[in-house]
Amino acid sequence: MSNGKDLALTHVGVLVGDHDQALEFYRDTLGLEVRQDMPFAGGRWLTVGPANQPGIEFVLETPAMVPDEAARALAESRLKDGAAGLLIFTVQSADDTFARLRDANVEVTQEPITQPYGVRDCGFRDPWGNHLRFSEVQG
Numbered sequence: 001m002s003n004g005k006d007l008a009l010t011h012v013g014v015l016v017g018d019h020d021q022a023l024e025f026y027r028d029t030l031g032l033e034v035r036q037d038m039p040f041a042g043g044r045w046l047t048v049g050p051a052n053q054p055g056i057e058f059v060l061e062t063p064a065m066v067p068d069e070a071a072r073a074l075a076e077s078r079l080k081d082g083a084a085g086l087l088i089f090t091v092q093s094a095d096d097t098f099a100r101l102r103d104a105n106v107e108v109t110q111e112p113i114t115q116p117y118g119v120r121d122c123g124f125r126d127p128w129g130n131h132l133r134f135s136e137v138q139g
Contacts, residue, residue: 011047013061015075015083016128019044022060025126030105032058042067050089058087083128094136098122101134114138 016022022114023046026032032048032061035057039045041129062077078084091097094112102108109131110123121135 008055010056011053011059012087013059013088014085014130016060016080016126016130017079018064018092019060020047021127022046022100023048026060029101029106030132059078079128082125085130086133087130087137088133091134091136094120094122094134097134097136106132 014022014026017135023034023037026048033045033051035049037046038045039139043062045084046060047059049057063072063079066072066075068134084100098112099107107125108123109125110121112122114120117136119135120138124134126132
């Protein structure tokens with residue numbers, strides 16, 4: 001029986017509306033690497049992750065991948081209202097990351113700011129309404 005000390009996070013789901021568009025955004029715009037991209041019965045298993053963190057993958061999940069009809073309807077509803085997931089990344093420079101993503105026409109939610117808790121960060125939204133933050137640790 002597990003006491004919880006053997007737990008390790010490997011995958012996080014990110015709700016998206018379209019796999020090809022998600023791949024373009026998360027790989028080509030953000031710069032994440034593709035970990036897995038394979039079809040399966042009724043869908044496509046597509047994961048991406050940061051190059052320097054091989055143990056973590058973001059599952060780019062569409063509502064069609066949800067096998068339960070009620071849960072699938074809820075996922076579709078969330079997409080209509082803005083998926084509102086949250087991913088926070090650390091970066092070497094919040095200002096440089098901000099400029100790169102702004103210039104790529106990613107929706108800005110917050111320009112770079114130095115937070116009282118010791119990071120300089122900025123915010124964006126992916127095409128489905130998920131919140132993305134990029135934090136530079138200060139000091």
